[in-house]
Amino acid sequence: MKIAVFVGSIREGRTGITIGQWAIEQLEARNDGHTYQLVDILEQNLRPNTALPPRMVENGNYAEPTTRAWAELIDGFDAYIFVTPEYNASMPGPMKDAYDLLYAEWTGKPVGFIGYGSDAARTAISHWNDVVTRVGMTLIPAQAEFTFQDHFPDFVFTPGEQGATWINAIADELIDAADRAAVEVEA
């Protein structure tokens, strides 16, 4: 099984990349036979431009070459962990743009969230819940909630044992959900 850690922030000095890299280290240390990969929007050179609503596009046949490459990358995963901050009470625009470029590649697959912020990006995650549900993804209950107060003493990301517990719960639930999704597809 292949699981993406999708980092949603592109700001200079972003905290999101530190959290994404930490998540990958934790996940790889599980040594569980699954593959974990960081997905960074900054490496994708995306243009938020859709000639057709992505829902109408079949077989990754998007007009933009950069979107076709994005679709191929995202389609290759069985499940996703979204690492989301909260900007003005919602998800970051570039993350939503990158998400909205595709449709079928996300549909039917499980997703879990790592949120961080003054209240662990709760409002952003609640907006994400509406978005991913609309696109037909399966939301797992496990979630990592890093607050500035508890997990960033002196502005340094400090996930602690709680962080390890959260990331393992997310991985376990994603793997179970992706297994169930695969069985449903075969049936």
Ligand SMILES: Cc1cc2nc3c(=O)[nH]c(=O)nc-3n(C[C@H](O)[C@H](O)[C@H](O)COP(=O)(O)O)c2cc1C
């Ligand atoms: C445009 C903008 C809006 C923000 N709005 C919120 C917010 O609504 N709630 C919150 O908890 N933090 C907010 N913050 C603070 C972010 O949580 C903090 O900057 C965090 O590090 C952002 O993640 P990043 O560094 O990965 O981009 C905002 C930051 C920016 C840049």
